[in-house]
Amino acid sequence: MKYYSHYIGVCLLMGFAYPAIAGMQENLDTCYSCHGKDGASTDKDIPIIGGYSAIYITDSMKAYSNKERPCEKVEIRSGPHKGDKKDMCEIAKNLSEADTKEIADHLASEPFVRAKQSFDPDKAAAGKKIHNRQCKKCHEDGGSSPDDDAGILAGQHMEYIQEQMEDYVAGKRPMPEKMQPKIEKLDKTDLENLTHYYGSFQ
Template identity: 30%
Template sequence: MIFRLRAVGVVLLLLTACSVPPKEAQKPVAAVPQVHTETAPELMDGADGETLAGGCFGCHGFEGRSFGPATPSIAGLSENYFTEVMEAYRRGDRFSTVMGRILPGYTPEEVRRMAGYFSSREYRPIKQGTDWRLVERGEKLHRRYCEKCHGEAGSDPQDDAGRLAGQWKPYLRWTLKDYLVGVNRAERGMSRRFTSMMQIQGVESLEALVNYYARQR
């Protein structure tokens, strides 16, 4: 009985082997045609402004609204001003601890894309404490020395001026002092007015301006 079962198994194995066609006789699989496509020019042109701007959020806050006193809010800056400041960092005309090392990694075209993005974002003044006595004096100083370029209350600047209203007090204080000692290079008109204010009003006028701008909403 065992011999018969083994014999039947051998026969079935041989029949199965014979039913499989040799490898060279199998029907060849049709090759998948290769389709050549061209990448859209805009994809070849690099990242858009929003993608590039994401690298700034770590210091300047989401969409450029700062959450740290050492860095300014850059949401809502004019495209011209943003681009001019970035190129000043690239040239070394503006003092920085980080920006001077970051800018060489971006092309001028990428900077322009980021400028377009941040100019379209909503600016939100930062809420912080101020000294009302200094605020009153700062308002007078602003109208006399700064309003021409930085607009009413420092919140409606020209294309080539920065937004001062609602910025962090520490940032404003350090930046104004940088201009005072010549670390930052001011354009001729600003330099002249700034020097005049220091001579007539004294160094304490800086703190008055800082409190005034910080108070604006």
């Protein structure tokens, strides 16, 4: 509150109207209409993004804006545009760099709320072994640290994780050079086990 009143004061002094603030909230509301309030998505095909690092978010938005990542059209889940179809590439492209940074900083300050989902404990145990051998170096603590700037895997929706790994293997989503040989070595069962491991964090 204190921050906002200060900000409005400064804006008025400088002769700006305060749509600057409404703009930020409007942008966030657009994100939340699919990613859930504060980015804590409860829809299994839409990733939880609250609590990701700002760097990861801005990098991802750049990748979408350049159409380097697949971006299927999906239905908006809530709010005034519910039911309309949009994709991440057009959403990212329509934001200025400054707006993207502001949104990313805000989302990074929110908690990452892990998904409540069912998983198979045996598959999760098998997945944990693979993770510790092949993935841990860059995805610390089961992929739960935003500071890795590599997304958050622990507690992410399993359907989303599984789809991303399949996209990587199929060459549809670019990945770090050093991650490629590790992922490409895995078979279908390995990928499934990893997905259950990440889903086991609740």
